[in-house]
Amino acid sequence: MLDIRRIREDYEEVSQLLQLRGLNYDLKKIIDLDDQRKEILSVSEGLRHEQKVKSKEIPELKKQGKDASHIIEEMSKLSQKVKDMTSDVSEIEDKIYELLLEIPNTPDLSTPKGDSDEDNILIKTEGEPTTFDFDIKAHWDLGEDLDIIDFERAGKIAGARFSVMKNLGARLERSVLNFMLDLHTENHGYNEVIPPFMVNRDAMIGTGQLPKFENDMFHVPSKDMFLIPTAEVPLTNLYGGEILDEDMLPIYHTAYTPCFRKEAGSAGRDTRGLIRQHQFNKVELVKFSKPEDSEKELESLLLNAEEVLKQLKLPYRVVQLCGGDLGFSSAKTYDIEVWMPSYDDYLEISSCSNFRDYQARRANLRYRRADDNNVDYLHTLNGSGLAVGRTVAAIMENYQNADGSITVPEVLQPYMGGKKIIK
RNA sequence: GGAAAAGUACUCAAGCGGCUGAAGAAGCGCCCUUGGAAAGGGUGUAGACCAUUCACGUGGUGCGAGGGUUCAAAUCCCUCCUUUUCCGCCA
Numbered sequence: 001m002l003d004i005r006r007i008r009e010d011y012e013e014v015s016q017l018l019q020l021r022g023l024n025y026d027l028k029k030i031i032d033l034d035d036q037r038k039e040i041l042s043v044s045e046g047l048r049h050e051q052k053v054k055s056k057e058i059p060e061l062k063k064q065g066k067d068a069s070h071i072i073e074e075m076s077k078l079s080q081k082v083k084d085m086t087s088d089v090s091e092i093e094d095k096i097y098e099l100l101l102e103i104p105n106t107p108d109l110s111t112p113k114g115d116s117d118e119d120n121i122l123i124k125t126e127g128e129p130t131t132f133d134f135d136i137k138a139h140w141d142l143g144e145d146l147d148i149i150d151f152e153r154a155g156k157i158a159g160a161r162f163s164v165m166k167n168l169g170a171r172l173e174r175s176v177l178n179f180m181l182d183l184h185t186e187n188h189g190y191n192e193v194i195p196p197f198m199v200n201r202d203a204m205i206g207t208g209q210l211p212k213f214e215n216d217m218f219h220v221p222s223k224d225m226f227l228i229p230t231a232e233v234p235l236t237n238l239y240g241g242e243i244l245d246e247d248m249l250p251i252y253h254t255a256y257t258p259c260f261r262k263e264a265g266s267a268g269r270d271t272r273g274l275i276r277q278h279q280f281n282k283v284e285l286v287k288f289s290k291p292e293d294s295e296k297e298l299e300s301l302l303l304n305a306e307e308v309l310k311q312l313k314l315p316y317r318v319v320q321l322c323g324g325d326l327g328f329s330s331a332k333t334y335d336i337e338v339w340m341p342s343y344d345d346y347l348e349i350s351s352c353s354n355f356r357d358y359q360a361r362r363a364n365l366r367y368r369r370a371d372d373n374n375v376d377y378l379h380t381l382n383g384s385g386l387a388v389g390r391t392v393a394a395i396m397e398n399y400q401n402a403d404g405s406i407t408v409p410e411v412l413q414p415y416m417g418g419k420k421i422i423k
Numbered sequence: 424g425g426a427a428a429a430g431u432a433c434u435c436a437a438g439c440g441g442c443u444g445a446a447g448a449a450g451c452g453c454c455c456u457u458g459g460a461a462a463g464g465g466u467g468u469a470g471a472c473c474a475u476u477c478a479c480g481u482g483g484u485g486c487g488a489g490g491g492u493u494c495a496a497a498u499c500c501c502u503c504c505u506u507u508u509c510c511g512c513c514a
Contacts, residue, residue, distance in 0.1 A: 041474060045483045052444090052483095055495050059441045068494085075494035243471080366471090375471070 001100040001361050004034060017106035020323035022115045030099050037092045044085035051078050101211055105358040107323050108332035115324030120335070126306070127315030129339045130398045137404065138342035139396040140273035143169060145404055146422060149274070160271070161263065161278045163389075168422045172395070172408075173281065175415030177256050177388045180283040180308055184385055188304045190254035190285060195234030197257055198225045203237040206363030208329035218260045218278075227260035231284035232382045237363050239288065243375055244367040250297060251288040254385065256281065274389040275347065281388035287381040288365065291357065294379035298354040302334050305350045305385040311411045314394050315339040317346055331356045334383075338390070341397045349390045352383030 007014055007027050018025050055075055061068040112121050143149030148169025154162040165173050184190040204210040204226050209217060218227040228234060235253050244251075259282050270276035285304060289297045302318065309316045321333040330353040337346035357377040360366070367378045399407045405423035408416050 038474070041483085045474065048484095049482060051494085056441075058494065062441090072494045077494095079494060 001358065002103055002106065003357075003361065004030065004096065004100065007031065008034070014106055017109070018104070020107045020111050020113055021104060021326065022113075022324045025103050026099075027103070030096055030103075033092050033096050033099070037089055037096065040085055040089050040092070044082060044089060047078060047082050047085065051075065051082055054078070098211075101205065101362075104208075104328045105331050105355065107326055107330075108354070110320070111326060111332065112320070112322040114322030116322075117319075117325050119322035120319040120325060121322070123318040123320055123334065125315075125317040126310065127313070127339070129315055130341055132341070132400075134402040136341050136397065137400060138273060139393040142396050142400055142404065142406065143273075146406070148172070148422065159278075161276065163274055163277060165392075168416070168419070169392075171416060172412070172422065173388060173392055175412045176391050176395070177281055177283055178415055179311075179412055180385060180388070180391075181254060181256055183308060183311065184254040184283070184285060184304060188252070188307070190252040190304075193235060193238075193253050193255045195228075195231060195238070195255055195257065197228055197234075197260075198223075199228055199233050199237070200225055203233055203240070203363075206237045206240055207233045207359050208327075208362065209233065212328065215264050216262050218262060228257060229261050230259050230282060230384075231255040231257040232286060235284060235286040236359055236365075236380050236382065239365055240363040242365070244288070244365075244378070246290065246367055246370040249288060249290050249367060249378060250293065253286045254283060255286075256283050256388075258282075273342075274393045277389060280390075283385050283388060285352075285383045285385040289379050289381065290367070291376065291379050294354050294356060294381060297379075298332065298334070298352060298381055301381055301383045302336070302352045305336055305352055305383050308386050308391070309336065309338060309349070312391070312395065312409045314391075314398055316349070327351070327353060329353075329355050329358050329362075331358065336386070338394045339398065340394055341400075347390065347394075349394065350384040350386045353381060355380045355382075 002014065008031055011027065011031075015025075015027060018027075054071065058068045058071055058075070061071070112119055114120070137145070140149070140151065144151070146167075146169070148165065148167050150164040150166055154164040157164075181192060185192050198220060201210060201224060204217070209226075209229060217229055220226065234257075235255055238253070239251075258279050260279050263276055263278065266276060274280070285301055287297050287301060306316070306318070316336055316338045319335050319337065321327075321330075321335060326333055333351055333353040335348050336350040336352070338349040339345075340347040356379050359380045360377040363380075365378050365380065366375050368375050395409060395412075396406050399409060401407060401421075403423070405421050408420055408422060413420055
């Protein structure tokens with residue numbers, strides 16, 4: 001969440017940055033409440049002080065065998081007043097907190113204005129869209145024809161937007177995620193984690209999914225827990241409430257997890273194939289960095305994610321998201337989009353974001369600086385490295401052959417038991 | 424899921440409702456001793472957050488979390504969380 005002091009002191013700047021998102025937020029109300037809070041607080045703290053000093057007289061009097069009832073009576077009134085004011089203060093604090101939770105992060109200055117992906121800025125393009133000298137198939141047709149994906153039976157046991165991977169399809173999925181994890185741990189310096197796939201409410205608030213987007217999440221009522229929509233949630237909250245030493249930073253984590261999303265509001269979109277599922281696999285990259293380093297950490301994170309596509313020799317491009325497309329908690333996001341032949345277009349396969357101190361404030365992630373021993377919020381970043389299901393789909397489509405078979409990308413062949421082709 | 428015990432500062436640990444805005448130990452800082460170190464002696468030592476102040480400072484909060492009782496809570500009551508042990512179930 002935003003620092004309330006920053007909202008007060010840089011009111012104009014914060015408002016203008018938020019306008020890049022194309023929506024208006026009522027910051028004045030927060031400031032008004034904060035004014036109220038301060039006013040009541042200073043009075044109640046004065047009374048509290050009086051209460052503490054005076055109540056010391058009671059045991060003194062009692063020790064001397066004197067009657068203390070008049071002081072006790074007086075204290076009783078004072079105590080009630082303090083209690084009332086304290087609860088007023090905490091009521092206002094709760095309100096402020098609730099309002100702050102609803103305000104998204106301020107976009108980076110470089111963020112283009114705009115309200116759809118058409119306003120995103122093209123950063124770079126790698127490779128050319130794949131060309132074919134035959135009629136191509138979409139990955140869902142390839143999958144069924146090769147008997148490596150079964151959508152119908154998935155519907156039977158779970159419903160729409162689920163899939164069953166089988167045979168070499170299951171093997172391919174596993175190969176892809178192992179390849180990604182190996183690349184990031186062995187070449188890019190990430191430490192592997194297997195986190196819980198369900199988290200509590202606090203964790204979901206910490207990264208910004210709650211309270212605003214509860215409808216998009218799968219909820220387990222009996223435990224009031226949520227199926228994770230991304231490994232970002234458990235990983236980013238890993239050090240919640242802690243104060244890390246500066247020499248621990250930066251911390252790089254990578255994790256494979258399934259991700260669960262209701263995809264509410266996307267009815268009718270991408271209904272076929274692996275693109276938009278209620279459950280999909282993803283390898284996530286998460287970084288904790290010092291504030292002054294987060295900008296360059298985002299660039300290297302992006303390169304780490306790109307490297308997967310480079311090694312798989314899949315054509316892609318990178319865009320910077322405009323204000324309207326930017327995620328709630330993010331200050332700056334690059335999307336990597338892979339060439340998807342059946343779409344005849346690029347499709348998002350990774351989102352790499354710098355959240356700066358926004359999530360750190362929510363999740364209470366801090367570190368102690370070595371030079372002056374002061375405590376400060378650290379910065380969090382994350383990116384998909386990559387979405388596994390979409391990567392599998394992209395491989396299937398880009399590597400398809402005229403006879404309906406699929407060539408296995410070279411770097412995956414060791415993971416596929418040496419197999420060079422799926423047919 | 425059932426039963427029991429426990430959660431106090433970086434760590435260990437004491438704590439009869441007011442003398443605990445938290446004993447003691449260890450650790451760490453500084454000083455003495457020493458040629459230098461160790462040992463020994465002395466001495467200092469919550470962290471974080473909030474308010475206020477130009478600042479030194481002052482005030483508030485804090486004993487797993489949140490409520491409650493009381494003039495007053497680490498201490499009494501309730502709920503929850505975590506850890507350990509035992510039982511049950513289970514990959």
